[in-house]
Every structure is written in C-alpha cells, then in structure tokens.
Amino acid sequence: MNDDDEIIKNISDYSTVADSYKKDFAKLYNLNILVGDGVKLAPKENLTKNQFAQVLKNISELKYLEGKVTEIAKYGNLTISVKQDDVKNAKIEAGDILTIVAGDKQITAPFGDTYSNVDNKKEIVIPEKNGNIIVAINMGNFAKTYGIKLDDTVKLMLQGKKLYLEEYKIRSIDKNRTNNRDDYASDEVFANFREVKTGLIAPGVLYRTSSPINPGLKRASFADTLIKKVNVKTVLNFADSEDEIKKYIADKEFNSPYYKGLFESGKVIALNMGVDFMADEFGTKLKDGLEFFAKGEAPYAIHCTEGKDRAGFVSILLEMLGGATVEEIKEDYMISYMNFFHVEKGSDQYKKIAESNVLKTLMTITKTTNMEELNKADLKSCAENYLREKIKLEDVTIKAIEGILTTGKEVKKAA
Incomplete structure (x- = not known):
C-alpha cells in the first residue's frame, strides 16, 4: 500500500507545505477533509468561511x-x-x-x-x-x-x-471472467483444463482442471468430458466434501457421468480443504490427499473449484517434485489467469499476479526471500523438505509420488 503522501504528491503546490506539516496535510487530504481545488491546496492562504464550513462538513461525514x-x-x-x-x-x-x-x-x-x-x-x-x-x-x-x-x-x-x-x-480482473462458453477459445480454456508437462513429469500423468462436479461456474460438464477423454483414473478434489459431491450428483441438472463413476468406484478423494495454505487443517488434509495420490493410478486429475488456487498450490508442489524450474512453474500457474480472466502474458497484470501468488508461494516453500535466492534454490529438495517437515509426509510416500510423476508407472508405491 502507498505511503500517506503518495497521492497528494500529484497536487502541484504540495512542495510548498512546511516539512513539519506535510504528513498532516497528507492525512487530511487522503481523508477527503482538505481537498483544495483538485490541483492546488494553497497551504499559505487563509480559509474563507465557506471553505472552513466545508472542512467541518467533511469532518462530520467521517464516521465509522x-x-x-x-x-x-x-x-x-x-x-x-x-x-x-x-x-x-x-x-x-x-x-x-x-x-x-x-x-x-x-x-x-x-x-x-x-x-x-x-x-x-x-x-x-x-x-x-x-x-x-x-x-x-x-x-x-x-x-x-x-x-x-x-x-x-x-x-x-x-x-x-x-x-x-x-x-x-x-x-481488477474478475470482471473479465464469464460463465459463457462462447467467450472462450476452446473447451479446454473454458474449463481451465490442461496437462501439466513441466520438468521431468511424464506425458499423460497429471492434469489440472476446474471442477468437473460443481456446476456453479457452468464448466463442470466440459471438465467431465475432458477428463474422460484422457482416461483419468484418480482424482484429488480439494474443494468438496463427500456429502457435497452427493448433492451435486442428486441434482436434476447433473451432467458429469464420468466423474460420478470415478467417485462411486472410490477413485476420488474429497478433501474439503480451506484456502489458507499455511493452516494446520490444510496440511492435514493435503497429507491425506497425497497419500491417496501415492496409492492411485495414472492419469491423475487435481481440481478445486476454479482449478486455480488450491489446485495451483498443490500443482506447484508436484511440479517441484517433478524437477520443474521456477519459470516453468510460473508459466503453468499463470495459464489459469490467462484462461479465466484473459490476462495477457507479459503485461503488468500478469507480472503483478505472478509476483503476489506463484512466486510468493515458491519463496514460502523454499524459505527464500527474493528472486535471486529462489532461482538458486534446489526446488525438488525444498519440496521434499516442506512435505516432510510441514505436511508430515513419509519419505516412502514422497518417493512414490516422484516415481509416479516421472514415469507414470507403479514405482514402489507407498504401502
């Protein structure tokens, strides 16, 4: 957030305010109490009665x-x-x-x-x-x-x-998203569906998507068709509880038959996770999800509601385990913003969102404080340490996940 005097600097005669009063003038200006004429404050001139009355009126309107x-x-x-x-x-x-x-x-x-x-x-x-x-x-x-x-x-x-x-x-990007398929270039873009192909992750192993079961964003049936097309066999649902999934299935408008089959055959874990990645509850549920992943069968699909935040966080961890670089992880993460909100790659919006989301998350996981340190970090080792220390995942499970990601096969999976 900006300093108190950041906006008032646009007033042409702000520099003529005595240094000892600059902060006070800035606070009064920012609170819409002393506003001048929008161009000048005239700090050395006396207030007229009308101007003083306006100041009092502005103060009276300042309330909780x-x-x-x-x-x-x-x-x-x-x-x-x-x-x-x-x-x-x-x-x-x-x-x-x-x-x-x-x-x-x-x-x-x-x-x-x-x-x-x-x-x-x-x-x-x-x-x-x-x-x-x-x-x-x-x-x-x-x-x-x-x-x-x-x-x-x-x-x-x-x-x-x-x-x-x-x-x-x-x-301010939310206004750019609609729930109308015609506003998007393809079913894949609309459903925020894609294969994760970063680092050494093997082809056809990992997919991420918006929810194929929650109809709220009008994308579920599209996502369901897409996970069926790639023959997904294991699903991690970070957003819903089992009861919520059953309610979706019971709805008369329900149209995700492939997901229903996976759920009823025990191939979906419903984790009902919150959105605070650092919360203990989030870590406990993530542990359950990754243990399910280690015992599952490829291809995998991971999703929350939009497939952007919780799915984005877990995708970051999996990509780190799969040997991806900072740039690869960033670019994959940002596809969700390009898909949902039409954010242009390389724009100021793109850079700001990347800095405050994916890059910040990577710094948290790697315990780094700036981009220079992050780019030097061993991402795979840092992800292993995070899963071991924060999530309390056993080494055998971590190794099983790494094997699945890089080969797509059963490589001594967790017991």
Whole structure:
C-alpha cells in the first residue's frame, strides 16, 4: 500500500507545505477533509468561511460504519450487516484504504471488488452480490485469525482516498471472467483444463482442471468430458466434501457421468480443504490427499473449484517434485489467469499476479526471500523438505509420488 503522501504528491503546490506539516496535510487530504481545488491546496492562504464550513462538513461525514457479523462462510469470510448503500454514502470507493475494527484489533485493508485485489494472506473488504459487505483475508480465514464470532461488531472507517487505486486497477480482473462458453477459445480454456508437462513429469500423468462436479461456474460438464477423454483414473478434489459431491450428483441438472463413476468406484478423494495454505487443517488434509495420490493410478486429475488456487498450490508442489524450474512453474500457474480472466502474458497484470501468488508461494516453500535466492534454490529438495517437515509426509510416500510423476508407472508405491 502507498505511503500517506503518495497521492497528494500529484497536487502541484504540495512542495510548498512546511516539512513539519506535510504528513498532516497528507492525512487530511487522503481523508477527503482538505481537498483544495483538485490541483492546488494553497497551504499559505487563509480559509474563507465557506471553505472552513466545508472542512467541518467533511469532518462530520467521517464516521465509522458499524455492523454485526451475520454470517461466517466456509472459509472464514465475514458477512456484516453494513450495506453497500452505507458504503456509498460514506464516499468509500474501490481503491480506498479502510480501517477495520474487529474485536480489539485494528486492521488496514483496501476496499475492492474481489479477493484477488490483494496478495494472498492480505485483508480485503468487498461488496457481496446481495448488497451486504464482506470482510475477508485472501486465501486465509478472517474469523479464525481475529477470533470473530457471529453477532460480533465490526466497524469500518475510511483511512485514505485512492491510496490503493493504482494497485486495484492492475489487479481488477474478475470482471473479465464469464460463465459463457462462447467467450472462450476452446473447451479446454473454458474449463481451465490442461496437462501439466513441466520438468521431468511424464506425458499423460497429471492434469489440472476446474471442477468437473460443481456446476456453479457452468464448466463442470466440459471438465467431465475432458477428463474422460484422457482416461483419468484418480482424482484429488480439494474443494468438496463427500456429502457435497452427493448433492451435486442428486441434482436434476447433473451432467458429469464420468466423474460420478470415478467417485462411486472410490477413485476420488474429497478433501474439503480451506484456502489458507499455511493452516494446520490444510496440511492435514493435503497429507491425506497425497497419500491417496501415492496409492492411485495414472492419469491423475487435481481440481478445486476454479482449478486455480488450491489446485495451483498443490500443482506447484508436484511440479517441484517433478524437477520443474521456477519459470516453468510460473508459466503453468499463470495459464489459469490467462484462461479465466484473459490476462495477457507479459503485461503488468500478469507480472503483478505472478509476483503476489506463484512466486510468493515458491519463496514460502523454499524459505527464500527474493528472486535471486529462489532461482538458486534446489526446488525438488525444498519440496521434499516442506512435505516432510510441514505436511508430515513419509519419505516412502514422497518417493512414490516422484516415481509416479516421472514415469507414470507403479514405482514402489507407498504401502
């Protein structure tokens, strides 16, 4: 996020403000209290009565929006009783910075329109389709992180206008995605389906896809047809529970017969994982999934809902085990953003998303802090250490997975 004085620097006479008052002027400007004429502040001129009245009016409009937590979603996002009209009346817009008061914590977060407006593990406030407001952590659990329960009070207050606007514009990609097949170049692109071919991973072993079972994104039947086409025999479902899968199957609009057959024959593991990759629960379920993988049969398909985040994280680990390079892993990961959101390869959006997602994840797994260190890291060894230390996976299982990835055959699989 930008410093307090980042936006006000665009005001032509900001440099004439005394150094000792620059930060104060910046805060007042960012809070829409002292705004000048949009070009100049005239810091050395006296305020007229009308100007002073406007300042007082601006201060009076600066208030907390207070609401109760009405719902805590599966992944810990809060729905609060503050309405979008309340936000609009408070002159809060996408790209503004807010203060969230939750319990005894004060948290700084931008107001945006989707979770991906911020880095993984960062807070965000966004509107919900039904008119309410959501307070969340991208790829994290806000409720658990801050100990929030139903009916708790959450307050929002404007901290600064437009302080996140440039970042928001780069990250604002959700509007580019539709659930209309005609808006995409192929069934594979629409379903975010592809073979993972990085490093030494053998042909025909590993595929990743959006959900072939959840009809919410209108892609399930396409993904189901595609996994059937490549004869997938083992599936890791990171998003759903067994009960959720049974509900999808029971729906009268259900149209994923191949997946149904795999599920009923025990070839699908339903892991129902959260989106906080660092949570203990995520690690426990990932361990179950990878042990299932080690005992399974190729070809494999891995998926969550979009096939982008949880499937992306696990794909990163598997590609590291398969000997892929940083560049190969990055390019495969970013195909999901090109598929779903039409992000152009090499664009500022592409680079920003890669930095805050796949490259950041790789640094976490490898325990590196910058690109120079990451590019020197032994990715395979780092993935093995991560699985051994964080996920508590046994060496025999890790070796079995590596053998499957690089040969596609039973190479002394885990018992």
